[in-house]
Amino acid sequence: MATLPTDPEQLLDLADAGDRRALARALSVVERGGAAGSALVRAGWSRARHHRAQQDREPGDRAPDRALTVGITGAPGAGKSTLNATLCAELLARGRSVAVLAIDPSSPFSGGAILGDRVRMGDVAGADGLYIRSMATRGHLGGLTGATNDAIAVLGATGRDLVIVETVGVGQVETDIVDSADTTVVVVNPGWGDAIQANKAGLMEIADIFVVNKADRDGARDTVTDLESMLNLSGGHDDGPAQWRPPVVSTVGTTGEGVAELADALEAHVAHQHATGELDRRRSAQRSQRLREVAVARVGRALDDLLATGWGGALRAEVEEAHTDPWAAASRLIERLAQQLTDD
Amino acid sequence: MATLPTDPEQLLDLADAGDRRALARALSVVERGGAAGSALVRAGWSRARHHRAQQDREPGDRAPDRALTVGITGAPGAGKSTLNATLCAELLARGRSVAVLAIDPSSPFSGGAILGDRVRMGDVAGADGLYIRSMATRGHLGGLTGATNDAIAVLGATGRDLVIVETVGVGQVETDIVDSADTTVVVVNPGWGDAIQANKAGLMEIADIFVVNKADRDGARDTVTDLESMLNLSGGHDDGPAQWRPPVVSTVGTTGEGVAELADALEAHVAHQHATGELDRRRSAQRSQRLREVAVARVGRALDDLLATGWGGALRAEVEEAHTDPWAAASRLIERLAQQLTDD
Structure with missing residues (x-):
C-alpha cells in the first residue's frame, strides 16, 4: 500500500477523492489533537468554505x-x-x-x-x-x-x-x-x-x-x-x-x-x-461557541503542561495533601500561566 | 425574621447550628459563584478541615x-x-x-x-x-x-x-x-x-x-x-x-x-x-482535579469577560460571520488574555 501523505491538503485531496484510508488517517490525526490535528482541521474548514462558495x-x-x-x-x-x-x-x-x-x-x-x-x-x-x-x-x-x-x-x-x-x-x-x-x-x-x-x-x-x-x-x-x-x-x-x-x-x-x-x-x-435563515443563525452561534471552546482547551493544555513541571508538580502535591486549598493554588497557577504565555 | 449575616464565617456558624435558612442562603451564594461564593467555599473548606482535626x-x-x-x-x-x-x-x-x-x-x-x-x-x-x-x-x-x-x-x-x-x-x-x-x-x-x-x-x-x-x-x-x-x-x-x-x-x-x-x-x-487508604487516595486525586477545574473555570470567566468587550466583541463577530476561523481567533484571544492577566 502506498504511504499516505502527511501534508494536510494532500491528505484531504485523497480523502475528497474517496480514499477511505486517507479519511481514516485524517480523522485519527484530528482525534489525537495537537498541532497536526489543528492544521488539518483548519485546512478542512477553509476547503469546506471554498467548496461551498462554488455551489448554488x-x-x-x-x-x-x-x-x-x-x-x-x-x-x-x-x-x-x-x-x-x-x-x-x-x-x-x-x-x-x-x-x-x-x-x-x-x-x-x-x-x-x-x-x-x-x-x-x-x-x-x-x-x-x-x-x-x-x-x-x-x-x-x-x-x-x-x-x-x-x-x-x-x-x-x-x-x-x-x-x-x-x-x-x-x-x-x-x-x-x-x-x-x-x-x-x-x-x-x-x-x-x-x-x-x-x-x-x-x-x-x-x-x-x-x-x-x-x-x-x-x-x-x-x-x-x-x-x-x-x-x-x-x-x-x-x-x-x-x-x-x-x-x-x-x-x-x-x-x-x-x-x-x-x-x-x-x-x-x-x-x-x-x-x-435559522441555519445561518445556528452556525453563527456555533462558531462563536467554538472560538471560546478552542481557547479554553488550549489554556487547559497549557495548565496541564504547567502542572507537569517541577514547580507545578510541587503545587499539585501541596493541594493533594491538603496543605493548600485548591482556590489559593489556582490563583498562583494562573499567575504563572499568564507570565508564561506572555513570555512565549 | 432576623436578617442573615453576609460574613461567611457567621453564616456558616448559623448553618452549623442547624439554621436551615442560613444553609439555604450559603448554598445560594455558592451557586451564584463569584467572589462571595469563593469566599464561602474556602471558609467551608477550612472549617471542615478544622472540625475533622478535632475528631478521632x-x-x-x-x-x-x-x-x-x-x-x-x-x-x-x-x-x-x-x-x-x-x-x-x-x-x-x-x-x-x-x-x-x-x-x-x-x-x-x-x-x-x-x-x-x-x-x-x-x-x-x-x-x-x-x-x-x-x-x-x-x-x-x-x-x-x-x-x-x-x-x-x-x-x-x-x-x-x-x-x-x-x-x-x-x-x-x-x-x-x-x-x-x-x-x-x-x-x-x-x-x-x-x-x-x-x-x-x-x-x-x-x-x-x-x-x-x-x-x-x-x-x-x-x-x-x-x-x-x-x-x-x-x-x-x-x-x-x-x-x-x-x-x-x-x-x-x-x-x-x-x-x-x-x-x-x-x-x-x-x-x-x-x-x-482508598478514601485518602480518592480525595487526593479529587483535590488535584479540583485545582485544575477551578483554574480552568476562572480562565473561562476571564475569556468571557474579554469577549464581551469592544475588542473581543469585534473578534467574536468576525468568527460568527466566518471571516476568521475559530482557531486563528483563539490564538489572538489567548494572547490578549495573557497580557491582561499579567497587567492585573
Whole structure:
C-alpha cells in the first residue's frame, strides 16, 4: 500500500477523492489533537468554505463551513444504532453521501470502538457513500464537543452531504451535541413516560425531531400522545410560519418501518432552516461557541503542561495533601500561566 | 425574621447550628459563584478541615476536607428519587444526618427545581437531620462538577455526616459525579440488559455499588445475573483483600424493600475505603482535579469577560460571520488574555 501523505491538503485531496484510508488517517490525526490535528482541521474548514462558495445555495446543500450535521441522541438501549443503520440505507438510496460519527462518552477506556453498534451497522457499513467512525473523546483536550467538531470539520471538507453524530446520553452530553448539530433527533421508546416527564424541559429544548423507536411494542401510541401534548403545551398560540414544530415519528429500526418518514422529516427540517435563515443563525452561534471552546482547551493544555513541571508538580502535591486549598493554588497557577504565555 | 449575616464565617456558624435558612442562603451564594461564593467555599473548606482535626479517625467519620459524599446515578425513570427518599429515611433511623443535592443537568432552563422529585421526597423532606437542595448547574461557571463540589464543601462544613448527590445521566455526567463522590451507586432497572451491555465499560468504571431498583418487576433476576457475570468477567483472578467487588443490591424504592441492604453496602464501602487508604487516595486525586477545574473555570470567566468587550466583541463577530476561523481567533484571544492577566 502506498504511504499516505502527511501534508494536510494532500491528505484531504485523497480523502475528497474517496480514499477511505486517507479519511481514516485524517480523522485519527484530528482525534489525537495537537498541532497536526489543528492544521488539518483548519485546512478542512477553509476547503469546506471554498467548496461551498462554488455551489448554488439550494436547500440541502452543504452550508458554508461544513457538511450538514444531524445529531441522534437518546438513552442507551433506545435502539439508536439500528435505527441509524436503516436511516443511512434510506439516505443512500436517496443519493446522499453520509458519514456517521459514533460517540461513546460513557466508555472512557474503550478506546473508541463500540463493537456491538458496529456489528449492528454491518448491513450498510460497506456501502459506497457511507463512512462510519467510532470516536472515544476522553483523550481529546477539547472534550466531546471539541473532538466531534474537529471531525465534522474534516468530514465536511471531503464531499459528504451529511454527517450523523450518534451519541449515548441524557443530560449534558445531549446538550453538547445540540451545540454542534444543525438538526437534533431525540430517540425514545414506548413506555418511557416517566423518563420523558423527568426530562421535559431538556427534551423540548434540544429536539428538532422526536422518534418513538421500537414502535411495535406496547404503549407506543401513548408515548406519541405524551410527546404531542408536551409539544401542544409548549407551543403557545403564536406559532408563526417561521416556527418549527418538532414532528413525532414512529419507527421500528429493525424492520425499517417509519424510516422513510424520518428521512422526510430530516429533509423538511433542513429546508425549513434554509428558508427561515435559522441555519445561518445556528452556525453563527456555533462558531462563536467554538472560538471560546478552542481557547479554553488550549489554556487547559497549557495548565496541564504547567502542572507537569517541577514547580507545578510541587503545587499539585501541596493541594493533594491538603496543605493548600485548591482556590489559593489556582490563583498562583494562573499567575504563572499568564507570565508564561506572555513570555512565549 | 432576623436578617442573615453576609460574613461567611457567621453564616456558616448559623448553618452549623442547624439554621436551615442560613444553609439555604450559603448554598445560594455558592451557586451564584463569584467572589462571595469563593469566599464561602474556602471558609467551608477550612472549617471542615478544622472540625475533622478535632475528631478521632473512626471509620465513617467525616474525611479531612468535607463530608462523605455518595453519588447516586442512573438513567431518567430508574426511580432514583424514590429510592433516595427511602434510603434517607433508613440513614436517619441509623442516626446519620444527611444532605441531598439533586442535580438536574438536563434542564438548563428549569431554574433548579425538579418538582416531581421533590414531591416524591415529600415523606422525609421535613425530617430533622435531612436537608434537600435542588441545583441547576448551567449558570455556574465551573459547570456541574464545580457547582456540586462547591455545595459539598459548604455542606461538609455544617455538620452533615453524609452528602448524597443525585444525578440524572448516562455518560459524561456520571463520570463527572464519580470525580466528586467517595462512593458511587449506579441504579438500573429490570430489563435493562441492552443498556447495561452498551455501557459496560462505563458502568464498571464508576460503580462502587449496583442497585437493581423496581426489583418487583419481571426480569429482575436476569438483570442481577447480567451484572454479576459482568463483575466476574472483569474481576480476574488476583483479587486481593484490598480489592472491592461492587455488590449488586435489589431494591423496591416504593416499598423500601432492600433499602437496609443498600445502607449496609454503603457503610461497608466506607469502612473498606478507610481500612485500605482508598478514601485518602480518592480525595487526593479529587483535590488535584479540583485545582485544575477551578483554574480552568476562572480562565473561562476571564475569556468571557474579554469577549464581551469592544475588542473581543469585534473578534467574536468576525468568527460568527466566518471571516476568521475559530482557531486563528483563539490564538489572538489567548494572547490578549495573557497580557491582561499579567497587567492585573
